[in-house]
Amino acid sequence: MLDFNTHDVSEHLGRLVDAAMEREAATLPPRAYLGASSLGEDCGRRLQFQYFDAPKDIGRHFPGRLLRVFARGHRVEDWMADWLRLAGFDLRTRDDRGEQFGFATADGRMRGHADGVIVGGPDSFHYPMLWENKAVGTKTFRELQKKRLAASRPVYATQIALYQAYLGLHGHPALFTAICADDMAIYAERVVFDRGLAQRASDRAVEILRACDAAELLPRVATTPTHQTCRQCPWQDRCWSLPLSPKLH
Template sequence: MADLTKHTPPTTVDALYDGIKAKHSDSPRRYLGGSIIGKSCARQLWYDFRWVHFEEFDGRLLRLFETGHLEEPRMVKNMTDAGIEVYEIDDRTGQQFGVQFHGGHFRGHADGVAIGIKEAPKTWHLCEFKTHNDKSFKLLLKDGVEKSKPMHFAQVQVYMQGLGLTRAFYLAKNKNDDTLYAERIEYDKAKADHYIDRARRIIFAEEPPMRISDKPDWFECKFCPYSDYCHGGADVIPNPLPNVNCRTCIHSTPQDDGSWLCELRNSTLPYEQQLEGCSEHRWVPQLLPNLSVLEAEETALGATVVWYCRTGDSDCYVNNGNGSIVSQAEYEGKL
């Protein structure tokens, strides 16, 4: 019989990927996540929190992300089979163990807590489960969590502080051969405080923090989804433009209680409204790095019309609201 597999078009596989993508929610996270606070670039975290750009992932990548989540119940079973008690749900809330700081603007959710870890059976441990490719796993074996995976280290420090725990049990799997690696991590209050304060500075910053590098070809900048909004690309105006929503607007401010305030209308902004923005939207000027602020005017509503001057040129543009940026001549022609 002829081998049909090599003649079969990838239609079904494409359909599987399409189905995965269709099921995926594209709604952005409401908060700055504890799982990413250890990123090296504070400016990137500010862009994440401000919803500057939503990176799209195809079905294959989404399936890859799902693989890590699917491993968690298996690791829990492995631990319970070894006589370790693992709790994934907080009885006080009926939900996953969670931590929050700064009014809820900074949050995270733990994989679980456990007691009966063989090296310290009477000590409660935070549980954090991760999967690694072969290269990453070998670095983990060589250098440990703090050096090889600083984001993971920051995450468990923040979660231990939030849950009042003094130890974390970090369990990792090599996706190549199923080898397991475990590391007990000690709570360090100074380091946890550092990450929590870092989150505060990012959340309440009116402007993007300093770049990690002023060189667009720096390896972390070169492949960053925010590169054009940070360093400026070839176009005067970024293409695509930053997202239009309340968090990219100069009129909105995060509040200490976890809410967002529209300074223009003096009203609290629900999540759904934050996503939509409004006709008086004006971008935070630093999101258009090839333009510099020339002056600002007030509209009848009191909203600011920001006039930009092209860097090194006399061409001017107007942030005309509702996601529009036009030349000065075009704007004045509409008056």
């Protein structure tokens, strides 16, 4: 019930915006491929659910607030691209056909889309180099500063290694940038190509797709549904209610 005596309509407006955003998100086509950006995640079974676009548990769809966080990431990426160009980098975010740089392998069943390729700029870098950007919170930003990319965010590191490998951009280190969404500070790291990481991730993709083809479910990442990874998984109920040797569909 609306209270016409209050000026604070945050809850009311938030619900309206959330509902509209969630409706819009529900109209987007499903992603029918294994994304290179997810291949560093620790649960192969979760990647299978994602690949099959299995219905998420009730109440586990991305809420409007999270959709806004994703939207912020896209805007921040555009700003960072503008700032890099302003700083003298020749950054391309689209190829000659006007499409995002990307690759597809395994008959299109594994794909990746890169934020951009830098083909020239200040002498202190070598070109061409892959560019990947993330908008992050303060906690992630501090961890990046302290431990660097590979140790603090292996999923991002895996994504970059795969892009470098499949886009043929492994000759020079990639440029990884992160913007702290709280104070807009910039973190930047040169990421030398990790051949072993790319190979392991590629082999993992083959293993996941093979299991999907055979309708076999890969082992769970944990022994209890209360494991941290499972608590954040949109298929937690589905996963833990399945029998020991289930078929996928």
